[in-house]
Amino acid sequence: MTEAAATEKLSQVLDTIPKLLLDHAKKRADRPANRLKDLGIWQTWTWSEVADEVRNLACGLAKIGFQRGDKLAVIGDNRPRLYWSMVAVQALGGIPVPLYQDSVAGEMVYVLENADVKYAIVQNQEQTDKLLEIKDRLPILEHICYEEPRGMRDYTQEFIHYYKDIQEKGSIFHSENPDFYLHEIEQGHGSDIAIFLYTSGTTGKPKGVVLTQDNLLITSLNCLAFDNITGEEEVLAYLPMAWVGDNLFSFAQAYVAGFCVNCPEGPETVMTDLREIGPTYYFAPPAVYESVLTKVMIRMEDAGKIKRSMFIYFMDLAKSVGIRILDGKSVSIAEKVLYGLGNLLVYGPLRNNLGLSRTRLAYTAGEAIGPEIFSFFRSLGINIKQLYGQTEATVFICAQPDGEVKSDTVGKIFPGVELRLSDNNEVFYRSPGVFHSYYKNPESTAETKDAEGWVATGDAGFIDDDGHLKIIDRAKDVGLMNDDSMFAPKYIENKLKFFPFIKEAVAFGHKKDYVSAFLCIDIEAVGNWAERQNLAYSGYTDLSARSEVYNLLQECVETVNSDLARDEKLSGSQIKRFLLLHKELDADDGELTRTRKVRRRIIAEKYDVLIDALDDPKQTHCEIESEMTFEDGRTGIVSADLQIREAERHKTQLHTRAA
């Protein structure tokens, strides 16, 4: 069979990513597939070039012994070559296992061991060193391949390979065995396992979620139809490759639709690269939008009087008019003219500055997004929408359709998904994206997924009158206070975190008389505020201990309390006592997950002294010593004497809403 004929045969059923690649290489050979900023200039690879790169890599891996079913770890920042390695492995019938690139070596051991990783492709010397550090504990790990040669000159071990050397071997191997590669791809099917994604593990050890090619491809197809995504999109891949969202948005969807994925130069240059690329389709967790908004606001505070008043005037206008325009509702001619003027003077330049000029569609998920942040972007004319999903569902469970966007819901049930709520309001779903299993963990699989394919999300929520799903909290985190009122910690924490001054919040109230909270200040926002107040401080610990700062945050807490007081069910969970932590919660200290979710249990153990102090109404301050991991991995002790404040609580103000 000739190569052309074999490709022809394969392209009839495009049920795996390698097959899709061959198809794009034929149909859109000269369209850009990937870009990477290298030495300050964007380098482009077309689909046909990518197909060659992937083939050479796959053949090279086969040459050094890669077998069907072998697992390959992928560790590094978003790099085209790392994405290609995932396709190459899938072409050979193997399974890529992307890892979080900022995990320390010790954290990687468990995943690498659990996933039976035999090969690893890493970005650079840093990641290679990490693997070498733990190689003794990983008897199965055989080969390490690195992408960037810098600093690797003296690594002479036989099992360490340079990416391009492997490709060279592959190129020779391919010319000797021209049928091999296509034959391997031909053996792949939609039901094959496509990838292992390790969940960040809010509780216990990470679990390897096994997703099939069908999971990825069918979900991608549904999403393309839902949002009219075409092959002309530009996306920026900057979120961790180990995260399911990145795998769907900048990997699977790109191969299904054939659009271009751009990789930034490095994690620090994302904002600049975003401006240069101007993505049409964008995904970011709420924290990113939040930090963008905080930055804009800080810069506007420092701007001249004329600029600032112009900004304030037009942003007010945009809040009422812009959102209505985006939702396709009617606006008067005068409003249209004014909005047009605002677009010229404020919105357009601002969008351009944020790199969102061309953005047709922006998604956010993972955590609740603050209503101010949400409406800020929408009023600028950026179509930002929320979705609800999880790794086990290949992301999509619910999403907001165009024109039906609300800041406090996560949208309607996604095409192809079935959804039901249990008696205690826990959300269950069944969809084409439902995961295959947890790798080597049948007990957990059975706990999460029942025989009929229904998956428990662990989230509590309800469907509102318009058919939108609203999520309150983790089902198991919703607690009861001693007076039997409901306590939804995340709901309260999110409300607190919507203030720009508060970076993290942890609320305690389950089986307690009243609710108390730890707050972490946002050093950037509070620092800027302190500067304007002429408040001198030496660092994080000092700033968060200032009584001026306490006063500032007390106002935030009391605003939240009055908000909670409006809801009959939640009124009992108003915050009575709070303190400001002396250090930021940090993933390196195990207090947050790598995706910055609070690890409640660990925090409760670590700071039990503080919690006791909060629970004892007589204590007005508390001394604490805690261990802290610095960026270079060393640990140190920080100690502080923290004040405890009481916040005013409000009586329930029953809404006069017509029932």
Add this chain to the structure above:
Amino acid sequence: MEKKIGEVLLSVDHISLAFGGVKALTDICFDIREKEVFAIIGPNGAGKTSMLNVINGFYHPQEGEITYKGVHRKQMKSHDAAVQGIARTFQNVALFKGMSTLDNIMTGRIIHMKRNMFWQACYLGPARKEEMENREYVEDIIEFLEIQSIRRTPVGRLPYGLQKRVELGRALAMEPDLLLLDEPMAGMNIEEKQDMCRFVLDVNDQYGTTIALIEHDMGVVMDISDKVVVLDYGKKLAEGTPDEVRGNQTVIDAYLGVPHN
């Protein structure tokens, strides 16, 4: 891995330097060898920077000889040093504050650009090609020093530690054979110091550049140098490996002081 230290690159022979009646340097001798990290240490006013300025050709010693790359050095202008392959950074950052990181480092390439101002103004054919080649070299340095994110930022807006890094980048852009660093870690915090140490060692390793540095931070000096010379009051107190110098009683006395009876 064992480092290959080569032939003598620069030899300082009985140098004395005086400003009027003030003797800045008296009878100094030492050799700097190829691929070496060579440190000059000493208390304040010991004559360290003067020594660097002599090597650089900025000061002309009254007595003594300097031999660089086997050639006995005659009276020279300080810009000749750049052409001969000596680059340096300064104790107080001396960058063009209003220019971007990229432009600052590009200025280091000037001695490698042959086209005259007219060509460069037109930015045609050969001048353009030349600029592209040099820009590529500069981009390599930017990547090497991990300063991609500040490529377009005016250096005046950068924190001190980064400015120092940019200055190192500009010196590297000259492709020097001998790199003089005047207190590269001064005023830095621990993390910045660690970064800088790593870069100094990487420069030495990857580009094979000989490095002569002045530093106050003893920890840094002892960790990264191959050879150390100690100056005090313009005189050489000791010379040797970090361990030898650390154990030398005269050095300890100079740093900690001795009781005068």
